[in-house]
Amino acid sequence: MHSLPPSSADSAPSAHADAGLGSGVSATPAFSPLYQQIKALILQSLQAGEWKPSAAIPSEMDLAARYKVSQGTVRKAIDELAAENLLLRRQGKGTFVATHSERQVQYRFLRLLPDSGDVQSEGPAQRQIIDCKRTRASAEIAKIMGLRQGDAVLQVRRVLAFSGTPTILEDLWLPGARFKGLTAEKLRADNGPMYALFETEFGVRMVRADEKIRAVLPDTEQCALLHISPQTPLLSVERTSYTYNDEPMELRRGLYLTETHYYRNALS
Amino acid sequence: MHSLPPSSADSAPSAHADAGLGSGVSATPAFSPLYQQIKALILQSLQAGEWKPSAAIPSEMDLAARYKVSQGTVRKAIDELAAENLLLRRQGKGTFVATHSERQVQYRFLRLLPDSGDVQSEGPAQRQIIDCKRTRASAEIAKIMGLRQGDAVLQVRRVLAFSGTPTILEDLWLPGARFKGLTAEKLRADNGPMYALFETEFGVRMVRADEKIRAVLPDTEQCALLHISPQTPLLSVERTSYTYNDEPMELRRGLYLTETHYYRNALS
DNA sequence: CAGTGGTCTAGACCACTGG
DNA sequence: CAGTGGTCTAGACCACTGC
Numbered sequence: 001m002h003s004l005p006p007s008s009a010d011s012a013p014s015a016h017a018d019a020g021l022g023s024g025v026s027a028t029p030a031f032s033p034l035y036q037q038i039k040a041l042i043l044q045s046l047q048a049g050e051w052k053p054s055a056a057i058p059s060e061m062d063l064a065a066r067y068k069v070s071q072g073t074v075r076k077a078i079d080e081l082a083a084e085n086l087l088l089r090r091q092g093k094g095t096f097v098a099t100h101s102e103r104q105v106q107y108r109f110l111r112l113l114p115d116s117g118d119v120q121s122e123g124p125a126q127r128q129i130i131d132c133k134r135t136r137a138s139a140e141i142a143k144i145m146g147l148r149q150g151d152a153v154l155q156v157r158r159v160l161a162f163s164g165t166p167t168i169l170e171d172l173w174l175p176g177a178r179f180k181g182l183t184a185e186k187l188r189a190d191n192g193p194m195y196a197l198f199e200t201e202f203g204v205r206m207v208r209a210d211e212k213i214r215a216v217l218p219d220t221e222q223c224a225l226l227h228i229s230p231q232t233p234l235l236s237v238e239r240t241s242y243t244y245n246d247e248p249m250e251l252r253r254g255l256y257l258t259e260t261h262y263y264r265n266a267l268s
Numbered sequence: 269m270h271s272l273p274p275s276s277a278d279s280a281p282s283a284h285a286d287a288g289l290g291s292g293v294s295a296t297p298a299f300s301p302l303y304q305q306i307k308a309l310i311l312q313s314l315q316a317g318e319w320k321p322s323a324a325i326p327s328e329m330d331l332a333a334r335y336k337v338s339q340g341t342v343r344k345a346i347d348e349l350a351a352e353n354l355l356l357r358r359q360g361k362g363t364f365v366a367t368h369s370e371r372q373v374q375y376r377f378l379r380l381l382p383d384s385g386d387v388q389s390e391g392p393a394q395r396q397i398i399d400c401k402r403t404r405a406s407a408e409i410a411k412i413m414g415l416r417q418g419d420a421v422l423q424v425r426r427v428l429a430f431s432g433t434p435t436i437l438e439d440l441w442l443p444g445a446r447f448k449g450l451t452a453e454k455l456r457a458d459n460g461p462m463y464a465l466f467e468t469e470f471g472v473r474m475v476r477a478d479e480k481i482r483a484v485l486p487d488t489e490q491c492a493l494l495h496i497s498p499q500t501p502l503l504s505v506e507r508t509s510y511t512y513n514d515e516p517m518e519l520r521r522g523l524y525l526t527e528t529h530y531y532r533n534a535l536s
Numbered sequence: 537c538a539g540t541g542g543t544c545t546a547g548a549c550c551a552c553t554g555g
Numbered sequence: 556c557a558g559t560g561g562t563c564t565a566g567a568c569c570a571c572t573g574c
Contacts, residue, residue, distance in 0.1 A: 031570095033543055059559060070545045075560085085536060091560045092552035109535050209535040214526035215483040215501035233483035233501035239535075258482035265533055267377050267477040267507075268353060299551095301562060327540060338564045343541085359541045360571035543569070550562070 038067055039077035046086065046097065047244045053199050054101070056094040057087070086207060100195035100206070107193060109209055109239070112261045114162065125160040125168070130225065132156045132184035134176060141173050144240060145248045152176030156187065159225055166226045167261060173251040178204055204249055209241040213263070218255065226257060235263055306335055307345035314354060314365065315512045321467050322369070324362040325355070354475065368463035368474070375461060377477055377507070380529045382430065393428040393436075398493065400424045400452035402444060409441050412508060413516045420444030424455065427493055434494045435529060441519040446472055472517055477509040481531070486523065494525060503531055 032040075042063070051057045060078065064071045078095055081087040085105070088098045100108065114122045135155050142149045153173050160168035174182070179202055190197045198204045214236040223230050235256035243249045256263065300308075310331070319325045328346065332339045346363055349355040353373070356364045368376065382390045403423050410417045421441050428436035442450070447470055458465045466472045482504040491498050503524035511517045524531065 033569095035543075061559090072546085073544060076543085078560095089560065090553085092554080092558080094553095094559060111533075111535075207536075211533040211535060213481065213503065213531040213533060215503045215524075216526075217499070217501050231485070231499075233485050235481065235483045235503075256483075258484075263481040265379075265479040265481060267379075267479060268475075301550095303562075329540090340565085341563060344562085346541095357541065358572085360539080360573080362540060362572095537574080538572105539574105540572075541570085543567100545567080546565095548562100548564080551560085553557105553559075555556085555558105 034069060035073045035076040035080075038063075038069060038074055039080055041067065042077060042081060043086075043244065049203060051097050053097045053099045053205065056096050059094060084207070100193050100199060106196075109195070109206070109241070111263050111265065112168065112256055112258075113264050114261050122162055125162055126164070127188075128159045128161070129184045129187045130157040130159060132182070132187060137173075141251060144251050145173065145175060147175060154179050154182055156184075158187075162261070165257075165260070167257045169222060169225050169255045171253045175249065178202060178249070205243055206241040206249060207243055209239050212238045214238075216255070222255060226255070228257065232257070232259075234258070237263070302337060303341045303344040303348075306331075306337060306342055307348055309335065310345060310349060311354075311512065317471060319365050321365045321367045321473065324364050327362060352475070368461050368467060374464075377463070377474070377509070379531050379533065380436065380524055380526075381532050382529050390430055393430055394432070395456075396427045396429070397452045397455045398425040398427060400450070400455060405441075409519060412519050413441065413443060415443060422447050422450055424452075426455075430529070433525075433528070435525045437490055437493050437523045439521045443517065446470060446517065473511060474509040474517060475511055477507050480506045482506075484523070490523060494523070496525065500525070500527075502526070505531075 042057070045051060045057075057063070058066070060071050060074050063074045063078075067074065078087060078089070082089050082095070085098055085108070088096045088102070090096065098105075100106070113119060116122070133155055135153055137145065137147050137149055137151045137153045139149045141147070141153060142151060145153070147153070153176050156170075156172040156174070158170050158172075159166050160170070179198075182202070186201070187194070187197070195206050198206065215233050216236040218226065218228065218230060218232065218234055220230065222234075223232075226232075226234075228234075235254075235258055237252075237254040237256060239250075239252040239254070240248055241250040241252065310325070313319060313325075325331070326334070328339050328342050331342045331346075335342065346355060346357070350357050350363070353366050353376070356366045356370070358364065366373075368374070381387060384390070401423055403421055405413065405415045405417055405419045405421045407417045409415070409421060410419060413421070415421070421444050424438075424440040424442070426438050426440075427434050428438070447466075450470070454469070455462070455465075463474050466474065483501055484504040486494065486496065486498060486500065486502055488498065490502075491500075494500075494502075496502075503522075503526055505520075505522040505524060507518075507520040507522070508516055509518040509520065
């Protein structure tokens with residue numbers, strides 16, 4: 001009925017099982033509740049691409065049958081995945097693989113808002129790809145991205161403008177192995193969010209990210225690109241983005257002009 | 269058994285009830301699931317101070333009996349409150365009213381980390397209260413804090429230093445009505461986080477906050493207080509903190525020196 | 537050991553979606 | 556209308572805490 005990858009095909013976890021994995025090398029607790037095991041199985045299917053982005057995954061009842069557990073257990077697993085923005089539940093319709101294309105969460109990772117607060121009236125950013133070239137990872141870049149020094153990387157530089165005013169200057173580094181065929185033309189041709197392009201074209205889904213923020217002054221090159229004076233303070237935003245399994249997939253260094261915009265953060 | 273406040277004493281919500289509230293003026297959905305109603309009741313008890321900070325609330329079974337619902341329903345209500353950091357669950361012990369004093373979440377709202385990443389080795393900040401005076405709310409302050417212009421407000425200015433280096437300059441505004449008796453002496457006498465002091469001394473618990481972040485250059489006064497040159501870019505962090513019910517309770521304007529520290533943010 | 541929260545189940549019914 | 560996720564219940568057992 002449901003052909004699964006060879007490894008743990010329909011490995012129905014025995015109820016109250018320990019999920020053992022033996023007395024492995026790692027110092028893991030060596031125990032996890034059933035719903036965590038189910039969650040891990042679903043995660044595997046997501047990684048393996050068994051269900052494509054924006055497609056529906058099987059219903060809770062189906063999954064319960066597949067894994068030989070109750071619906072409530074599957075539900076709890078899905079609940080967590082939905083809370084992590086990996087899945088999207090829609091009552092009456094089903095559960096879907098989350099995407100960076102949905103209107104509601106578009107630019108989920110971009111926290112810069114106009115002072116007016118009205119994102120709609122401002123409209124989408126004008127994007128300009130300055131550069132897109134293949135290089136080799138420096139020691140610093142390699143370390144952050146989990147690569148080896150000298151590994152192929154793709155480097156992109158672009159400027160985002162709002163209402164005609166250049167506001168963001170970004171440098172991106174991507175692992176060359178996973179982004180074969182990405183060119184400046186492809187980036188320019190596309191309209192939606194870049195992360196959506198990564199999903200559809202390269203099957204790479206960014207799941208979470210960390211940012212380190214500082215205040216800096218621009219160098220002369222940066223001044224020219226943003227049309228500002230060297231006395232203009234800027235927000236430096238260094239972001240590391242991760243796919244499934246906390247695998248780093250992108251390093252992004254942004255300079256944000258905060259004259260008419262601000263970086264919003266919610267603490268809770 | 270458990271004497272409740274007069275209002276909605278043991279208002280056992282009828283199962284599957286609509287919670288009606290009539291065809292009110294507001295355009296609320298006019299329906300909420302049982303566990304949301306329970307959540308609201310628990311929230312009321314928290315606001316009313318029925319359970320003090322760091323104290324245990326009744327067990328799930330007790331609450332289920334009180335509200336005449338199943339344990340699972342109470343559990344779901346508590347789950348959400350715990351997710352919002354209002355409650356803290358501890359297996360085998362009970363559920364507790366969350367505090368800003370717990371080691372794990374201390375400085376939950378302070379996102380500035382040393383470049384070394386090691387908060388421990390850096391040790392706690394040295395605090396210096398520059399000023400603490402009673403004034404009247406300007407139109408701007410009043411608007412943000414939900415007060416009327418001219419209402420009494422308490423204004424505090426302080427500097428935080430790490431390893432002897434002044435790093436943060438903060439101005440705070442607090443509603444005078446809720447913070448009677450707060451003086452520079454009291455602030456200086458205290459050691460723990462300021463938000464913990466607010467809880468124990470004034471019964472004000474900050475639940476969430478919003479921050480607007482910009483890059484700025486300091487004026488001459490700020491330069492003097494932070495021992496920096498006017499060419500040093502700083503992070504401007506404007507924070508509005510809220511108590512229960514999204515009631516604004518504090519406005520805080522901070523200037524962060526990001527030479528040896530960075531503002532950390534996790535996106536997900 | 538009793539009491540707490542945490543997991544799991546099975547079954548009922550509700551609310552929403554789309555044919 | 557059937558199928559989906561969402562809520563609610565009742566009861567069993569597990570894991571952790573502290574006496």
